[in-house]
Amino acid sequence: MRRLHRVRRTLNYVNLSTPLGLLVARLGRARRTRGPDGLILAYDYRIPFPVAGAFTVGNVVLTRGQEGCFTEALLRHEGRHASQYMLCVGLPMLPLYVVALAVSVVICGDHAAWNVFERLANLEDGNYTRKSPWWFRPRSS
Template sequence: MRRSHRVRQVINYVNLSTPLGLLIARIGGARTHRGERGLVYAHGYRIPFPVAGAFTVGNVILTKHREGYLTGCLLDHESRHATQYAFCVGLPMLVLYVLASAVSYAVCGHPASWNLFERMAGLGDGGYPLVHPWWRRRRRRSHST
């Protein structure tokens, strides 16, 4: 494991975000196992919230999908979220993330497109679209004949 991943792992245990992620995984009925980059994968999460293919709390990546789902760009994206917990805000990130989602929804009608945390984690890597703000959308002209 790279040193930066080990540092992130320790910080996320100390700031209690990883223990919270493990608790959420347990409550959600997910099976956990060690993954790459010092992360913990929690597959089979059964609670229907949040509505996402995967989400991260501390160093724990939770998904309703089976093993093998957390790979490639999606794993990169979720790993960046783990780093955000460590170096940005720790547990308050949950509240800040919800606020950022609300702002994004108000700006463009999509909870991720203008969410600062999602953009910093790589919007496309997380499978999210870039929706333009309502004030930048072009209005369609009606053609009357």
């Protein structure tokens, strides 16, 4: 494991985002396994919120899917979110993400396309599509 990933793993425990992710995984009755780069992968998450196919809290990546469902690109995307938790000093990431989500919805009607956190994590790696802001779209006649 690279030094950055060890630092991220440690800081996300200290800033309480990974313990929160482990609690969310437990509440969702997800099965946990060790993943690459210090991530913890939690499969079979059973709570219907959030709607995303995968989401990250600290270093914990949760999915409703079965073990082995993560692509390399998606793990890179979720790993970048884990780094964002580290840089946002943990739990402040959650309200900041909600604000970024709302801004994206206002700009283009999509929760991810203009969400700064999703863009910095690489939209395509997260299986999101880029969309133009509403003011650049052609008007319907």
